[in-house]
Amino acid sequence: MNHFDVIIVGLGPTGSITALLLESYGIKVLGIEKEKEVYNLPRAVTISDQGFRISQLAGIDHIYQENSTVLGGARFTDKNLNTIGNGIDLQGLISQNGWPPSSLFHQPYTDHAIREKLDNSAVEVLLEHEFKDLICADKENRIKVLNLKEEEEIEFTCRYLIGSDGGSSLVRRKLDIEQIDLNYNRDWVVVDVELRNENTLGDQVLQVCDSERLTTFVPSHLPFRRWEFIIHEHEDKEMFLDESNIQKLIYKWLKPEEYKIIRKAVYQFHSIIAKNFKKDNCFLMGDAAHQAPPFMGEGMMSGYRDAVNLSWKIACTIKNELNEKLLETYEEERIPHSKFVVKNSAGIGELMEAYAETEDPNKVPQDLVNKGYGSFILPNLSSGFFFGGKANETMHSGEIFPQPVEYLNKKIVKRMDHILGDNFTLISKSKFSLSKDNQKFLDLLGCKTLILKKEYIEENSWLKSFMKEGTTYLVRPDRYIFGSTTSDVSLEELINDLKIRINL
Ligand SMILES: Cc1cc2nc3c(=O)[nH]c(=O)nc-3n(C[C@H](O)[C@H](O)[C@H](O)COP(=O)(O)OP(=O)(O)OC[C@H]3O[C@@H](n4cnc5c(N)ncnc54)[C@H](O)[C@@H]3O)c2cc1C
Missing domain, CATH: 3.40.30 (Glutaredoxin)
Structure with missing residues (x-):
């Protein structure tokens, strides 16, 4: 049987939670993933209150709870780590979603446990299978997939196709959906370390506005810690993957014997959004639809919001044999919200640059300060299925x-x-x-x-x-x-x- 209600291309965090949500509604789902193992490089570290609540719906909240620590807050500092501008204190708060506003988790642990949950669910999972092509049609999408082990091409059909295949999404390209660049593109090196000693580095995210090198410190779930360092245009990216150079950058906080580097990677932090999240009966979600610099820790959360928004609409449409009108509201609701997250995440990066460039933080223009922590809250949805x-x-x-x-x-x-x-x-x-x-x-x-x-x-x-x-x-x-x-x-x-x- 090669026909499914829904085929999901890409089983990263977004595709996996979407598969579990759809399965909970009794929808017949196939998940296609080109890799054999879950991604093992440093990426998401924070889960928001809404993220936790969405994971409750998918039955994976316990996975995050067992592997996370509540975040104490976030602030901007000068190069000597003195606080400047506005920050947020989150310790002890519970939001209307019934969870702390932000918690730090260790993604390799949670991704493995979520993959296990998926393996034991009714979702059909094909690992080491690469999506290659698609033909959209009104009633049925036809897709071509390459079995990477057997080097064999297989065809599947589905009523709805979801592309959650990450930033360079082939589904997005095949659908010919353009992207809008919101103009924050900078290279950063991201380093995760495992502490050898007791933690002394606090429970706050620090955005260090040092003109020599902008730096983010994240007090990840113990015993891990993360640093992100900007790479300047004239610098050689490869140099930043050299352990001795990384040790020099971290020296302000810890001596090399106090930690072990467990992951390092250079990322270009983007701010990009797809022009459309839907074409015919095909949908984009997660990084395939939007990519934000990680300063707000909301990239994966936006993918989770896409998942919870679309999955009930697809289930309701299939079960009640509705026309596709309800599904039109997916992009109507999700595009403005995702755009806010992308723009404001980039805004934090821009504010860091402005603080770094001035001797007096009070001289930074108010419109830039408003982009910082403490000045905005995530918006409600504005138009759609209401x-x-x-x-x-x-x-x-x-x-x-x-x-x-x-x-x-x-x-x-x-x-x-x-x-x-x-x-x-x-x-x-x-x-x-x-x-x-x-x-x-x-x-x-x-x-x-x-x-x-x-x-x-x-x-x-x-x-x-x-x-x-x-x-x-x-x-x-x-x-x-x-x-x-x-x-x-x-x-x-x-x-x-x-x-x-x-x-x-
Ligand atoms: C340094 C850094 C820090 C971050 N911190 C946070 C944070 O704290 N909080 C947060 O919410 N977000 C954060 N993010 C963002 C977050 O990591 C991403 O938004 C999230 O991983 C995107 O998930 P995804 O499932 O949409 O895409 P991906 O994780 O990229 O998954 C896509 C999947 O599709 C598969 N795939 C691709 N092409 C094909 C194909 N042709 N056929 C089959 N499979 C395919 C890939 O193998 C992959 O498994 C951070 C990102 C970075 C880089």
């Missing part, structure tokens, strides 16, 4: 609905996204009734009703701020709010709009 097609402040549509959590001695002991289910949920403080027609429609869709217990609302400050008397929220499977009842919009009107939008 009441009236647009996010709306009064309804909180486009915002993420908080995750109910249970506390014991001021510590979270239970996260309860599962009570929201994996489909749409109507959430209220008090009971409500619906017309027969609308109830039948919601049942068909698998929409759940949840009357939140008083004690959850009292215990959760985030929930409390949302749960006003008489308000009912309609929450999407990815936890974004579709809309809510207001003084102008009744529950029946809310559901009627969902009906029109989903076209069932």
